[in-house]
Amino acid sequence: MIPFPSCRRPPPEPPPFLRCNTGGPMSRTRTQALHASVFDGSGGSLNFPRYLSVGLDFGDADPLSAVEDLFVRAGIDDPEQLRAPCQPPAEACLCRENRELPVPRFAAATDAELLRQVLLLGLCTPHFYDPRRPVLLTRASLGRRLELYVERGFYA
Numbered sequence: 001m002i003p004f005p006s007c008r009r010p011p012p013e014p015p016p017f018l019r020c021n022t023g024g025p026m027s028r029t030r031t032q033a034l035h036a037s038v039f040d041g042s043g044g045s046l047n048f049p050r051y052l053s054v055g056l057d058f059g060d061a062d063p064l065s066a067v068e069d070l071f072v073r074a075g076i077d078d079p080e081q082l083r084a085p086c087q088p089p090a091e092a093c094l095c096r097e098n099r100e101l102p103v104p105r106f107a108a109a110t111d112a113e114l115l116r117q118v119l120l121l122g123l124c125t126p127h128f129y130d131p132r133r134p135v136l137l138t139r140a141s142l143g144r145r146l147e148l149y150v151e152r153g154f155y156a
Helices: 063-074 079-086 111-122
Strands: 050-055 093-097 145-150
Touching (some): 063 111
Antiparallel strands (some): 050 145
């Protein structure tokens, strides 16, 4: 006779020594508050010097439309064309988003300054600046306010 599932008995309670730490992933999880940062100089001997601040304040304007209008004024067809006149920094940097960072207003800045900021924002992700990366212009990338930090010496 085959018992139906409703007729099965529940498994017996495990012995007390088996109910303790099983070594699974949850037992190795810890939470600890950070009290220092390598970005603000409080990390002791380990810190990164700030290299550059990047960002634009578009106000209520759509960032992509404003940049397209800028490209038309400057005669630029492809964002990759910005590399030659703007000469982005050659070394990779770590990025930290800072919403409080004072940045130039798009409506008040010169075209040369705007083109440089647009190029740098297009070469950044939220965490990393890479000059070899293709220039990607999205609303998210153009809306960032970033501090770039030189990473050399971190593994010294």
